[in-house]
Amino acid sequence: MNLERLVQVDRRIVYLLIALGTLIPILKPIGFAVSTTPPVENFFAKVESLGGDDAVLVSFDYGPTTAPECDPMAEAVLRHCFTRGIKVVVVALFPLGGVTMAGEALEKIVPQYPDLVEGEDYVFLGYKDGAQATMKQMGVAFSGVFPSDQEGTPLDELPLMTQVLNYANIALVVSIATNVIGEWWANLVNAQFGTPVAVGCTAVSAPKYYAFLDSGQMLGLLGGLKGASEYEQLLIDRYPALEPIYSKAGEYNAMKGMDAQTVDHAIIMLFILYGNGVYFLIRRREKREARLEQ
Amino acid sequence: MPETWYDPSRCGAPLVVLLVFCFFVLLFINLARRGRKLFIRRIAGIAAMEEAVGRATELGRKVLYLPGGGTLDDIQTIASLAVLRHVAGLTARYTVDLDVPNKDPLTFAATRDTVHEAYLQAGRPELFHPEMVHYVTYDQFAFSASVTGLMVRDKPAAIFLIGAFHAESLLMAETGQSVGAIQIAGTAEVTQLPFFAVVCDFTLMGEELFAAGAYLSGEPAMVGSIKGQDFTKAGLILYIIVGILLEIFGIHWFRDFMTIQ
Amino acid sequence: MSELLGVWLGAFLTLCIFSFLYKDNPFFRFAESLFAGVSLGYYIGIVSTNTLVPNMIRPLTADFSGNAHLLIPLLLGLNLYTRYIPRIAWMARLSLAVYIAYYVGIFMVQKLQGEVVPQVGKTILHPIGGNFTPVDNLIMMVGVLSVLIYFYFSIEHKRAVGVVSRVGIWFLMLGFGAAFGYTVMGRISLLIGRMNYLFIDVVQITSQYL
């Protein structure tokens, strides 16, 4: 048997398997069990401890390039808040498309809660440049940075914003972030104003964020798709009524994404094992031949 | 208005390190210029460059040189220009075709001058033609698309990926591998080194990239500067070791001096 | 309607790019060349809107004498084009020299202050201790020092130095392998994003118009 041929798999076979391994789980979820970890559990518990009198600030600090990881986090947090009747203030600080992401998420989630009234239960203030300066100013007054909401309604005409004036009226800041903006929420807003901060970030930037978690500047962290899928799992366990939304076909969420991740990782690892298995056989044959020649 | 005319947070450790560093580098440049022989060990990736160009000559295919995705204000790009000068000298001597696509327009201006000069110096100005060095686009992924397309169509025998690379590193290196080219990479981007190390035949890592141009030139002053840099490094290694020993005895001076407030 | 057209256009171009995985073909070549052109045009728009107009043209037209200092970059910028006039082509070098020299100077101090000093400081630890195991700090020091010695150019990798630099290589390999494995997840997320676009977004937007 020609072992060398066995190890030279056409790379297009690898590509095809990866493509299928990504597509099939998205269209037809497998539903690997998701175990949850403390950073996510703490995040969830904090939101769970809030109610109708509290307001959460959700900041969209990511853009389209990291949407597959970050969208599910934003959606799960919004659903969680709306299910509990928590008031939500939405802003976007990421210059490259943060405002689009926020708009799309609200467009998707709000219709699922027909009782919500814009301006009373939630507001969308839009995008503001200069993340750190903006964060500081919001500590003084939201109206200083956002004179009106995304549609141009002045803040004093929005019932919710007459009660939520600055961070003092915010029970929790949630930042869904792709790079440094999430860090600033921790080391600037949490440090200077004492407002609790929880962050969802991409897998690539997660290691950096653990330092803030350790130092207590963040009370919770969702790291990449894995973190997002954990949050979704906690949400479904606590509110089984949300389950149909998450198992519906034709809708993307982190659990489906995580299925795809798991399948793709498994494909890559199996290929590595296969390659090394054949390589081992080749080596053994070469050694045997070398012995015979002696 | 600040209280002092100097910035106290910067005039501690950073200034001391800068002065020590400049002292060693200038000292060894001087020694080298006075004729002192300075030993620098062989660096595998650098030694392989001539071999790669030689192979392209045998196969009659081109050499592709990518000066990275960084701009000219990135020091890695300047290091890449120094290597390019050498590679262009080789392609001129071996009369093999060279292709240098660019992402940054200022780098493009500099690479064209560098290649032209290398051909003049090699005594083969007639082999230089301006289309060798051309501009593609400023976008990272559009640039990668064009370059990967170039690779599969021209099938270069040797590919140099030297400079600042970001996510596009693997797109290019993997495509280059698939067309069977010898690939020599060099970057100081810590996040991209793993991909080059896994896919390319030789990789100049971090420091080796910056030393490559000086090493290749063989000029005494250049070699002297590497020596000076090495001595600073030795000093830092010593500093770390002493610092750790002091830490064991609960003395934090060394650590605190190098901690920026 | 423009949204529908746009989404299908985007989907078509995505498939053109993906076709490269099978092999090079005219569809990929079309997408690739279009991409090169459009992206360059995109940066023309970005540079003129975000840089040239607000930082130079608008200040100069609004208050010329107050912003006359902006003539310095204007001249340095125009000077780049002397390269097209052979007799004074050398002048273009001056702009490059100024540009490079400024950044090189910045780099020199930034690298020493922002990277060397803090990274050295963080390595000076009590050997016993760490967030994960009690020997984390020790491993950290051995790793940093051996990698530094691996890069040491003045001595051959022989005897003791050879052994230490070998340990340095092991650390490098461990780091590279881990970083590679760690990145896989992020890259697959990108593909998930594209699959969503092709098979979920396109379908949903199309169904809105049907």
Added chain:
Amino acid sequence: MFWKLRLPLMLTFIVGLVPIVTFFLTERVWGVAFVRDRVEQYMVIITGFALLLGVVNVVQGNIRKIERRKPGWPFAVSLLLGLFVMGAFGILSAARVGPFQSILTAPDGSDTPFYWMTRHLFNPLQAAMFSLLAFYVASAAFRAFRVRNVEATILLTAAFIVMLGRTPLGEYVFSWLPNGETFLPWVTEWIMAVPNAAAQRGIIIGAALGAAALSLRVILGIERSYLGIREK
């Protein structure tokens, strides 16, 4: 000789020292505020001018390709078409002419032509190209991760552990141990935070010194490849 060699090198030396010296000073010293506020802005403007150098080269090269009917010349047409349409939209947006009010959305929230092209041509192409990495990372791993020698084995093992530890698979593998679910994720975090960080730190310190040495060579005029200047 003076104009072509000495002058650029003198300029390099003087300009290069400016950021180094001002780095240690505060705004109390004359000129420091100017350097900090203005020079960076100047450099950005110079890069803005440079883009046209590239554009000119691309246009020339592709027109030549079309004129000489070189193989693949029709693709040069699509390239130029993309460049001229998008570039024109961009310049019109900068000048705020007619429907080209911005490079993003118009005041009423609808797409300007430039933004429409960005969203439906530029962004999908970028994202598609970027996502090819998912395939390449897989094929590179399959081909390169072999137990060839000690170094390659370490590389492979680290990659394998981390890949396993990042998915639910990693939790199943050791689930028979007490607290086994968290074992591999823990190992993953440890590798990233300790040995990987040590390697990175070593590379960073060394590379920073190398970069500083190169900077010094440039400022002293020893390294001059970037200027395309012949040695004496």
